[in-house]
Amino acid sequence: MAFLEDADHIIKALEQYYQSSISKEAPAIDQQPLAELIENLQLASHVEHGDLTGDRLAEFIYDYLSATTRLHHPGYLAHQVAVPHYSGALASLIDGFSNNTMAIYEMGPAAAGIEFFVINWFLKKIGWTPTPLVPTPENEPVGGGVLTHGGSLANLTALIAARSKLIPNVWLEGNPGNLALLVPEESHYSVVRTAGILGIGRNSVYNLETDARGVVIPDRLAATYDRLKNDGKQAIALVANACSTGLGLYDPLEEIAEFCQQHQLWFHIDGAHGFMAKISDQYGHLLKGAEMADSVIIDTHKLLRTPTLCAVVLVKNSRHLDSAFQQEASYLFHEKDQPGIDVIHRTVECTKAGLGLRFFMVLAALGENGLRKYIDQQFQKTMQVYEYIHQFTDLECPVKPQSNILCFRVKASDDVQIQIRNKLLKQGDFYISTTNFNHKRYLRIVIMNPQTTMDDIKQLLSTIEKMATESV
Numbered sequence: 001m002a003f004l005e006d007a008d009h010i011i012k013a014l015e016q017y018y019q020s021s022i023s024k025e026a027p028a029i030d031q032q033p034l035a036e037l038i039e040n041l042q043l044a045s046h047v048e049h050g051d052l053t054g055d056r057l058a059e060f061i062y063d064y065l066s067a068t069t070r071l072h073h074p075g076y077l078a079h080q081v082a083v084p085h086y087s088g089a090l091a092s093l094i095d096g097f098s099n100n101t102m103a104i105y106e107m108g109p110a111a112a113g114i115e116f117f118v119i120n121w122f123l124k125k126i127g128w129t130p131t132p133l134v135p136t137p138e139n140e141p142v143g144g145g146v147l148t149h150g151g152s153l154a155n156l157t158a159l160i161a162a163r164s165k166l167i168p169n170v171w172l173e174g175n176p177g178n179l180a181l182l183v184p185e186e187s188h189y190s191v192v193r194t195a196g197i198l199g200i201g202r203n204s205v206y207n208l209e210t211d212a213r214g215v216v217i218p219d220r221l222a223a224t225y226d227r228l229k230n231d232g233k234q235a236i237a238l239v240a241n242a243c244s245t246g247l248g249l250y251d252p253l254e255e256i257a258e259f260c261q262q263h264q265l266w267f268h269i270d271g272a273h274g275f276m277a278k279i280s281d282q283y284g285h286l287l288k289g290a291e292m293a294d295s296v297i298i299d300t301h302k303l304l305r306t307p308t309l310c311a312v313v314l315v316k317n318s319r320h321l322d323s324a325f326q327q328e329a330s331y332l333f334h335e336k337d338q339p340g341i342d343v344i345h346r347t348v349e350c351t352k353a354g355l356g357l358r359f360f361m362v363l364a365a366l367g368e369n370g371l372r373k374y375i376d377q378q379f380q381k382t383m384q385v386y387e388y389i390h391q392f393t394d395l396e397c398p399v400k401p402q403s404n405i406l407c408f409r410v411k412a413s414d415d416v417q418i419q420i421r422n423k424l425l426k427q428g429d430f431y432i433s434t435t436n437f438n439h440k441r442y443l444r445i446v447i448m449n450p451q452t453t454m455d456d457i458k459q460l461l462s463t464i465e466k467m468a469t470e471s472v
């Protein structure tokens with residue numbers, strides 16, 4: 001059967017790919033010019049002949065993988081995208097093959113069952129009531145959630161729920177015109193973009209005041225909120241980071257939550273990257289107070305070793321998500337006599353992949369303990385690197401890290417930082433990113449790879465030092 005043969009080619013190529021990545025035989029990054037790449041992969045020819053199978057497929061996969069950015073390489077330190085556990089990758093294969101679009105139960109009972117289970121696992125980790133199998137009476141709220149295609153969509157989904165809570169008839173009548181959003185300066189662009197999508201407007205995004213590290217100052221919340229009210233606005237939600245994208249720092253959730261409760265504000269936590277440090281004994285305290293939020297989002301394709309992509313929207317009261325989109329689509333939403341539940345009324349998406357399997361297979365292969373250990377190790381390594389950097393008189397960090405994200409710079413101009421990154425990427429042994437903070441350019445590493453050791457980082461830093469002296 002052609003399938004088994006082709007699949008065999010692919011699995012063998014991937015194994016070789018993995019080995020040459022972790023052994024650093026192949027570079028972490030090697031960007032071939034676009035035209036060359038299209039030519040080398042013989043894309044047009046394969047389409048013309050319809051021949052991409054057997055030996056030609058084996059050759060093609062080899063060429064394709066040669067031109068990838070290798071996340072499994074210990075020098076991959078650039079972004080928050082997970083170095084996927086192979087179980088998650090196999091789940092992507094199963095999901096692609098079965099193609100069960102499970103937003104309606106009948107199109108994917110197994111995938112829907114896994115989503116239900118996974119959502120409840122997350123709800124329990126926060127300390128919220130999981131969704132029972134049998135619906136509860138209206139006056140007994142339970143937690144709920146849905147999986148979405150990415151954190152940006154997850155933020156949007158949660159904030160749509162927040163808006164519907166504040167303005168129950170907004171779906172029929174539109175925005176009242178004085179809606180606003182409270183957001184830390186250091187928030188992910190998808191949060192601010194939500195204000196545009198929801199018709200709140202960029203000018204009605206009120207930035208929460210932050211300290212020198214870019215972390216929200218609880219004592220200054222009232223000042224911003226007073227300004228908002230004096231402008232005649234009403235806030236659909238207050239958003240906090242757990243953790244921020246650029247520097248990886250956590251906002252003080254407990255104090256923020258107390259403020260939100262006092263003022264009956266919907267509290268949304270953007271926990272795309274760092275929320276699941278909650279399961280760590282050592283770092284769980286960073287999430288203290290998270291259970292007081294109204295909604296949380298988490299990307300499992302970041303700190304939870306899952307291939308792209310699988311994001312989680314969680315709400316303390318499931319009814320707020322159920323009434324987020326009040327829309328008629330009777331062929332999908334009619335009262336069905338079926339043994340499971342649909343989730344399509346909770347999502348922006350209509351066709352939705354069986355995202356839960358990707359995360360579930362990682363969770364079930366590593367166990368919760370395995371994931372906890374991974375998070376602890378990555379965070380610990382990052383703290384170690386921070387301590388180590390102190391030895392270098394020509395390097396400086398803007399803040400002490402709280403997660404696996406670390407920023408630093410050579411004591412030189414912004415241009416020098418950019419030049420160093422460009423040189424590193426050209427060399428290919430290390431792939432790092434940069435970020436802007438307080439009007440300065442920083443080099444940025446995210447230690448995602450379980451294979452990255454302290455020795456790898458030491459090598460990176462001495463390479464950077466050498467490059468810095470060359471460029472001065």
Ligand SMILES: *Cc1c(COP(=O)(O)O)cnc(C)c1O
Binds near residue numbers: 188243272273
């Ligand atoms: C990555 C990230 C997002 C966006 O998630 P995507 O899955 O890339 O859409 C949102 N917020 C924060 C804090 C993030 O780190």
